[in-house]
Amino acid sequence: MPSPRPRRLPRSASARPPGPVAHDVRWAGERRSALGVASLLLAALFTMDAGLGELDVARVLLWTGLACLVFVILLPPRVCVRPGLLSVRRVFRADSVRTDSLVSVQWSDGVAQRVVLRDAQGGRVEIDPAVLVRNPPMWRRLDADSRTSITHGTLRHGATALRELADRIDRETAHTVFKVSGLD
Structure with missing residues (x-):
């Protein structure tokens, strides 16, 4: 039975210095907030268009794109220090x-x-x-x-x-x- 080949680490993982990593403790909450705001905006826009009877594929794509843009703008950068x-x-x-x-x-x-x-x-x-x-x-x-x-x-x-x-x-x-x- 052949011995299993050793797993190679990705290049970026092997280049990292050893030691503990410190992450931003609020980043996950800020990411959830950005996702929540974008989701609420999308739901409000869908509800408004559905109530007016104007919801179609083009508007769904437009509102989804707008919600994605809001998410990208509100998402904070992830900072870590090692x-x-x-x-x-x-x-x-x-x-x-x-x-x-x-x-x-x-x-x-x-x-x-x-x-x-x-x-x-x-x-x-x-x-x-x-x-x-x-x-x-x-x-x-x-x-x-x-x-x-x-x-x-x-x-x-x-x-x-x-x-x-x-x-x-x-x-x-x-x-x-x-x-x-x-x-x-």
Whole structure:
């Protein structure tokens, strides 16, 4: 009897650094909300057209396409951090950056706040800082890896942005602790 051939891992799986993975804890709920809003819109449009007697194949396709578009717009990116790697998956693309070889970190403060991370290999990732604020394990992993980048001298621009982000996360954490303990 021939021995079974060993299973080869997909290339992307074997390239991943080992270690625990930290995911956004609210992503699944936000995905359900996006799906719920799109479904309610679709049901309302179908009900309206059916009530008016104008529901046909063309309108079904139109309303289904509109509901899919609303879902795609509302679906947040999926962010995960593992030792040395931060990945962001959107509907049509995925980006990743080596967090242990960061070159720059930029903070865009405004209506839509974003943190832009770039690594030595040319990777670029843009994330909402609120994702890091509400996920302490993600922030701890990113903070430890960014300190590695500073130690190795690859991080040339953005140490100030990282400090600002750390200060914001510390403020939010302290506020949450005070709120939970009733001292707020």
